[in-house]
Amino acid sequence: MDPMRTFISFEEALTCVLEQAVPMPLEMVPLDEVLGRTLASPVVAAGDVPPFASSAMDGFAVRSQDVGKGSTTLKVVGHIAAGDPGGQRVEPGTCMEIMTGAPFPEGADAVAPIEWVKERSGDIVTFDRFPERYKHVRPAAEDVRIGQEVFSAGEIITPAVVGMLATLGVDPVPVRRAPRVRVISTGSEIVSPSMVPGPGQIRNSNGPSLRAQVLVAGGHCTSYEHADDDPAAIAELLASGPEADLIIFSGGVSVGDHDHVKRVLDDAGADMLFWKVRQRPGKPLAFGKLGSALFLGLPGNPVSSAMCFEIYGRSLIERMLGRRTQRTPLVKARLGRVIRKVDGLHFFTRGVVSATAGGELSVVDTGPQRSNLYGSVVKANCIVHLPEEGAEAGEGSLVDIQMLPWALPDGA
Numbered sequence: 001m002d003p004m005r006t007f008i009s010f011e012e013a014l015t016c017v018l019e020q021a022v023p024m025p026l027e028m029v030p031l032d033e034v035l036g037r038t039l040a041s042p043v044v045a046a047g048d049v050p051p052f053a054s055s056a057m058d059g060f061a062v063r064s065q066d067v068g069k070g071s072t073t074l075k076v077v078g079h080i081a082a083g084d085p086g087g088q089r090v091e092p093g094t095c096m097e098i099m100t101g102a103p104f105p106e107g108a109d110a111v112a113p114i115e116w117v118k119e120r121s122g123d124i125v126t127f128d129r130f131p132e133r134y135k136h137v138r139p140a141a142e143d144v145r146i147g148q149e150v151f152s153a154g155e156i157i158t159p160a161v162v163g164m165l166a167t168l169g170v171d172p173v174p175v176r177r178a179p180r181v182r183v184i185s186t187g188s189e190i191v192s193p194s195m196v197p198g199p200g201q202i203r204n205s206n207g208p209s210l211r212a213q214v215l216v217a218g219g220h221c222t223s224y225e226h227a228d229d230d231p232a233a234i235a236e237l238l239a240s241g242p243e244a245d246l247i248i249f250s251g252g253v254s255v256g257d258h259d260h261v262k263r264v265l266d267d268a269g270a271d272m273l274f275w276k277v278r279q280r281p282g283k284p285l286a287f288g289k290l291g292s293a294l295f296l297g298l299p300g301n302p303v304s305s306a307m308c309f310e311i312y313g314r315s316l317i318e319r320m321l322g323r324r325t326q327r328t329p330l331v332k333a334r335l336g337r338v339i340r341k342v343d344g345l346h347f348f349t350r351g352v353v354s355a356t357a358g359g360e361l362s363v364v365d366t367g368p369q370r371s372n373l374y375g376s377v378v379k380a381n382c383i384v385h386l387p388e389e390g391a392e393a394g395e396g397s398l399v400d401i402q403m404l405p406w407a408l409p410d411g412a
Helices: 009-020 159-168 206-217 231-240 261-267 301-321 375-379
Strands: 003-007 027-029 059-062 072-080 094-098 109-114 118-119 124-125 150-153 174-176 181-186 224-227 246-250 273-279 287-292 293-298 331-335 346-356 361-364 382-386 398-403
Touching: 003 009, 003 301, 009 273, 009 287, 009 301, 059 072, 059 124, 072 346, 150 159, 181 206, 181 231, 206 224, 206 246, 224 231, 231 261, 246 301, 261 273, 261 287, 293 301, 301 346, 301 375, 301 398, 331 382, 346 375, 346 398, 361 382, 361 398
Parallel strands: 003 273, 072 094, 181 224, 181 246, 246 293, 331 361
Antiparallel strands: 027 174, 059 094, 059 109, 072 124, 118 124, 273 287, 287 293, 331 398, 346 361, 346 382, 382 398
């Protein structure tokens, strides 16, 4: 069993979390169901795209060598529509009427658009303009060549990726199985969101919001669970729940009289890898292994819970999915006003970033940053990272920001 570390730096904590991530197994999923999933292996083209040369316009397939002075008169020897098998040939002095997307005939090397027709009588057509070689022709393999690696493993499947997979005939698709995630909120004061709270009670916001964050990150979570501040109830829920690759607790990991999660995990034989991080919000963060599953113990305050998931939980799920791009990259922005902090703690400040007229990114905090004020998360489109050293970040200073995956820069 690895020794537990405590009160470690943000960088140490994130490194520890990512080192424990194990890629999920591959599964084959129908193309219609893979949106948002992650490719588990490279996709190599089994054929050219497009597979044949075709016309880019309605018009006539011609030989550019037949160009005459002033106008050119040719004999129409055929008609080719999209879906025709092709195989026709254009001889000198002739042309073929052709529709957009139709296979391009041998012998021809350009398309004269129908708008260029000066006169037509039966199978004789006269053009007042004539195209140069290859004009309005879509060549074969213009997009993808056979044997080309189109997508690498770890690619997130967007609508555009779905379209290309369909074009390449990749169905079913090899993807990583989504990590099975349990979200367990704790607290005797918590009631269901649909209930009217009684005296001293509050609605459960951490359960629904964390499950939503898990889904956005690419994890699988059918529902959230809840237990009162009772060690026996927490232990029973933990033991009786569905199989999971990752268990996320909200609340119960601090040092109060009613914080029982850490104690229950210890009794269950968990390997606690670290507890407490030099950061705000989320200092009483816990992480470790319980059997074959990983667990992440988040603080119960809504803001702390949401922010710590975005920093640690999202990164962990993305690593388990083997995503090529993991964690939203940090970018530089200039502070629009001073932000005060505690020296010795890494701060995750909720921020609003926008682009200035000069193209630079400017960021300000969302206002009061107390960990019970979930409105600061709702208003934010980014997380401002302020390193441990120093008691403030001055107006005009450059800081690192991390975009929230569901948000756009202000004014975008």
